[in-house]
Amino acid sequence: MTLGITPLLSVFRNLVEILGFCLLFLCLDRPRLSWKKTCLCYGIFVLTGVLAGTLWVLAAPESFGKYCTMVIFAKSAILFQLLSRDHFFQVLYNLSLQIFVLLFMIVAGILTAEHFFDGNPWVDVGLRTLDIGLLAFVYLKWFRKPFRKISDDLKTQWWGICIISVAGNALTLYYATRPALIPLRGTREQILFFCICALLFLTHLVMLYTLYLMQREMEEKKEMELTALNASLLKRELSLMQKQVEETRRVRHDLRHHDLVVGEYVRRGEMEALLAYLKQREGEYAGEAYERICENFTVNSILEAYVREARQKGIWVDLQVACSRQTKIRENDFIAILGNAMENAIHGCEESGREEKRISVYLKQKQDKLAIRISNTCPEKISFQNGLPVRKDGGGIGISSILRSVKKYKGEADFTVESGEFVARILLQIPEKQAE
Numbered sequence: 492m493t494l495g496i497t498p499l500l501s502v503f504r505n506l507v508e509i510l511g512f513c514l515l516f517l518c519l520d521r522p523r524l525s526w527k528k529t530c531l532c533y534g535i536f537v538l539t540g541v542l543a544g545t546l547w548v549l550a551a552p553e554s555f556g557k558y559c560t561m562v563i564f565a566k567s568a569i570l571f572q573l574l575s576r577d578h579f580f581q582v583l584y585n586l587s588l589q590i591f592v593l594l595f596m597i598v599a600g601i602l603t604a605e606h607f608f609d610g611n612p613w614v615d616v617g618l619r620t621l622d623i624g625l626l627a628f629v630y631l632k633w634f635r636k637p638f639r640k641i642s643d644d645l646k647t648q649w650w651g652i653c654i655i656s657v658a659g660n661a662l663t664l665y666y667a668t669r670p671a672l673i674p675l676r677g678t679r680e681q682i683l684f685f686c687i688c689a690l691l692f693l694t695h696l697v698m699l700y701t702l703y704l705m706q707r708e709m710e711e712k713k714e715m716e717l718t719a720l721n722a723s724l725l726k727r728e729l730s731l732m733q734k735q736v737e738e739t740r741r742v743r744h745d746l747r748h749h750d751l752v753v754g755e756y757v758r759r760g761e762m763e764a765l766l767a768y769l770k771q772r773e774g775e776y777a778g779e780a781y782e783r784i785c786e787n788f789t790v791n792s793i794l795e796a797y798v799r800e801a802r803q804k805g806i807w808v809d810l811q812v813a814c815s816r817q818t819k820i821r822e823n824d825f826i827a828i829l830g831n832a833m834e835n836a837i838h839g840c841e842e843s844g845r846e847e848k849r850i851s852v853y854l855k856q857k858q859d860k861l862a863i864r865i866s867n868t869c870p871e872k873i874s875f876q877n878g879l880p881v882r883k884d885g886g887g888i889g890i891s892s893i894l895r896s897v898k899k900y901k902g903e904a905d906f907t908v909e910s911g912e913f914v915a916r917i918l919l920q921i922p923e924k925q926a927e
Contacts, residue, residue: 496552498545503616505544508593509537511623512563515589516571518630519638523576532574540566557668560597564590564660580649581642587656588695594664595688596622601674602681637703644706652698659691716892723830785854787814789822790829794852797833806840806868807849814856819922824896828863829854831889832915836867839913843868861919869913880906880913893917 513533522529540563548555567586575582596619604615666684667673673684756765784791784798790812798808833850840848845868853864874881879890890906893915897904902919 496549498549500612500616501545501548502541504612504619505541505548506537507616507619507623508597509540509544509563511596511619511627512567512589512593513537514623514627515592515630516567516585518627518635519585519588519642520571520582521576521639521642523574529574532570536567536570553672556672560590560594560664563593577642578649580653584649584653584656587653587660591656591660591663591688591691591695592626594660594667595692598667598673598684605674638699641699641702641706644709645702652702655698656695659694663687663691713892713895716889784810785812785814786816787818788816789825790814790854793825793829794833797830797837801833801837801840801850804837804841805848806837807847809849809851812852812854814854814861818856818861820861820900820919824899827892827896828917828919831893832863832865832917835889835915836865836913839867839869842870844870856921859921861921863917863919864914866909866912866914868911869908871911873908873913875906878906 513536517529517533524532544555544559547559564586568583571586572579572582577585600615600618600622603618604611608614663684666687673681753765753769756762784794794810794812798810801808833852836850840850848868850865850867853862855862879894894904897917897919900919900922902917904918905916907914907916
């Protein structure tokens with residue numbers, strides 16, 4: 492299996508294997524530490540692994556061939572988890588994928604050197620190096636971006652495919668090392684081994700593609716929810732505009748009668764009565780006037796629509812809003828955040844069953860940050876799952892749309908119940924350029 496054993500050859504083989512394994516893992520990982528500290532930690536891992544592996548293969552080559560892959564997986568499962576920001580099962584799946592790749596490259600390199608290069612061990616080392624370099628290029632060029640998107644958006648769907656992947660690797664490793672190492676067996680079993688590896692690789696592709704479809708379906712669902720929310724907001728705006736137009740027509744219709752009344756008072760010289768009449772007319776339409784909540788048109792439109800709906804339902808609304816006319820936050824994201832939050836607040840008030848219902852809205856922009864706090868009267872018991880509120884029937888209440896928009900601006904969101912009120916706190920980092 493080793494195509495000759497010398498200290499120098501063992502050092503190079505172990506260096507290529509362990510360094511390549513770490514490189515491929517990092518191509519798909521999201522490190523927890525800075526790149527400088529990450530490289531230092533992985534460098535120590537590689538050096539200790541090369542030293543231990545070289546001593547092991549020189550002392551007991553057969554044992555090394557059977558157990559080195561399992562030892563690398565066990566060590567890396569502990570260390571890489573501490574160095575990664577990914578979920579446990581995401582890290583384990585990434586490790587399982589790279590172990591499979593490493594095992595395949597080792598066997599392929601040895602068999603290629605034996606059958607086509609008279610067992611030259613340096614050809615084996617060169618092929619492993621070339622394979623790792625090409626695969627790292629493919630990872631970074633085409634695979635990392637979709638893999639990271641799947642990993643970042645799907646947090647809880649990894650345990651199933653992780654278990655399948657680890658189990659598949661365990662069976663492959665067992666077949667490759669027992670009863671004898673694959674390179675020491677006949678051609679028929681070697682061909683069967685490569686067929687098993689091809690099938691396992693296709694399984695990886697199918698599982699990742701399935702996750703990609705799940706993630707895309709979730710995105711489309713969120714887009715549909717946002718579109719529906721936008722349509723609802725536009726409907727409210729159109730209804731408000733229609734009422735304002737009708738009110739304007741009524742005022743214009745009454746204006747002629749108003750002029751006749753004023754003229755009659757003047758003709759009779761009844762100035763005191765005229766002043767009393769004008770004072771009465773002064774505040775007649777005050778309640779119907781356009782309410783300017785803040786300078787930002789989008790924020791103003793969203794809040795005005797929901798505030799009007801809340802007040803029509805007998806909910807007292809307190810507003811403390813200050814937002815500049817222009818921000819780099821997209822209108823759709825304002826709709827997703829404020830629209831969902833206000834809609835949830837109104838529903839919470841209605842479901843509370845209390846006589847006194849209130850909603851408090853605090854929105855302030857300070858330099859490159861936008862702070863939002865919306866609290867509302869709520870039912871006594873609200874169910875939370877993973878820190879997020881859910882309905883009693885298990886359905887969502889627009890929180891996923893809020894979190895998705897908050898994530899675009901590297902923000903934070905927190906949902907709690909305080910003193911009988913549901914409180915949503917959101918902090919957004921206002922970007923220098925318009926978010927995509």
